[in-house]
């Protein structure tokens with residue numbers, strides 16, 4: 210992009226979004242990448258994440274949002290194929306759904322991840338390498354904006370997931386070097402909805418009622434984020450439009 214067009218980039222404070230969002234829901238794993246095993250033979254993380262993702266899509270659609278799935282069947286996708294869809298489909302928000310497992314099978318609880326600082330910086334450097342001058346500043350501001358909004362989203366999502374759990378089940382908002390969250394230009398989080406190998410929690414996660422409850426909590430959080438979370442700033446328009 211030519212430097213002259215930078216002047217047309219508008220960084221402005223926006224009021225609360227309060228509008229229907231296009232949400233890309235990413236059911237973790239799929240195909241040969243089965244994810245964590247559950248305590249039930251033949252049932253893996255990939256099936257649980259898809260069930261929750263489908264229920265979430267339904268809940269979000271009912272709330273008036275446009276919800277899309279990165280996969281709606283049992284198939285393998287690379288992390289890049291998942292995150293790339295966010296841009297292709299014009300998503301406002303990216304949510305990757307996963308379930309946990311622990312070595313001693315004794316951990317339980319829910320946690321929400323945002324991209325860690327180091328990976329976000331690497332990402333920014335990679336994006337900046339392809340541009341010059343004021344575009345570097347532009348890329349830096351966008352990275353900062355996405356990070357702040359992802360953390361805000363993470364807090365709302367984690368609070369909703371933890372709401373109906375015991376206090377010790379709230380494992381908090383964390384940072385992780387998850388490649389699936391890298392390179393995204395919209396708020397993005399990854400949720401771990403519980404430990405599939407824990408005797409009690411693992412059994413609960415296999416139940417359709419629990420999957421529905423998790424989907425409902427996630428939908429409530431996204432709806433709340435859309436209505437109340439002001440974007441610190443957004444890039445409204447560039448010379449040839451399109452990017453934001």
Ligand SMILES: [Zn+2]
Nearest residue numbers: 237244307308
């Ligand atoms: Zn996973």
